[in-house]
């Protein structure tokens with residue numbers, strides 16, 4: 001049984017990765033339906049929270065059925081991180097996560113996210129300040145190190161555990177790698193081999209389906225896996241991995257009726273939560289992923305990304321269902 005503080009996550013939990021502009025409540029809802037064991041919000045700027053910025057505040061929206069859910073914070077100023085941890089704790093998530101992995105310039109070059117990997121004492125102080133500001137368990141998500149010369153995550157794991165971090169997720173890339181090359185899980189496995197480490201260690205990076213999930217579970221001994229990109233347009237991946245880990249058999253992929261039903265749920269929730277205009281607009285980035293690989297999909301896609309009325313979009317989704325259900329087409 002994997003536990004973060006008192007939160008019981010079962011055996012080998014699967015985590016939905018925090019993803020900016022992706023893992024919002026509508027997307028989280030369909031991932032929860034399909035087996036995600038622990039989910040995180042998109043990262044939230046500590047500066048934004050303190051300034052009471054609407055965009056940051058909205059990201060604090062969490063729902064009872066989402067539990068267990070973590071709110072992820074990032075920032076460069078220790079006092080502001082402490083205050084934002086207080087603000088986030090007040091909405092009563094199950095845990096607070098700190099982002100020490102974000103590689104993008106805007107974040108990492110302003111002393112936040114992965115930048116803290118260059119200054120471990122500062123990372124430790126920031127983490128201690130957050131832990132001191134909340135009654136909730138605090139977890140951390142980070143990378144292997146800043147670059148190939150400073151792959152210091154093993155030291156990071158020990159130091160963070162020593163000050164009370166309750167679990168650690170490691171993305172198997174350095175900051176300099178951004179998203180390029182392959183994720184390297186060797187170091188993640190080495191953290192698990194360290195007899196001093198007793199907190200859960202979750203592996204992240206490039207898990208793209210059940211076979212790889214099981215292979216890397218066995219090879220690296222991680223306590224669970226966090227999945228990001230492979231869940232976009234494919235929230236079924238969580239239950240598919242669970243089935244494969246449990247039985248060694250692949251679950252049948254969702255048929256077109258199920259696929260369209262999930263897309264509709266995602267769309268309708270987006271509209272409820274963001275308003276019709278933004279909900280319709282932001283859903284456009286998901287269609288290609290939900291219907292990837294379908295033959296002759298271009299004309300349907302064009303309609304999905306240009307129509308503005310919810311009813312019309314539902315109509316196109318029904319057409320897609322009818323068209324591909326009879327073709328028995330498989331989504332790639």
Ligand SMILES: Cc1cc2nc3c(=O)[nH]c(=O)nc-3n(C[C@H](O)[C@H](O)[C@H](O)COP(=O)(O)O)c2cc1C
Pocket residue numbers: 017018019020021022041042043072099101102141171204205206207226227228229230
């Ligand atoms: C669109 C997008 C947004 C992301 N936003 C965040 C974020 O807000 N916080 C974070 O810790 N990581 C973020 N990440 C990184 C992912 O959580 C994850 O570490 C990374 O994608 C590697 O996992 P994967 O190969 O399963 O996608 C983001 C990744 C993507 C693709």
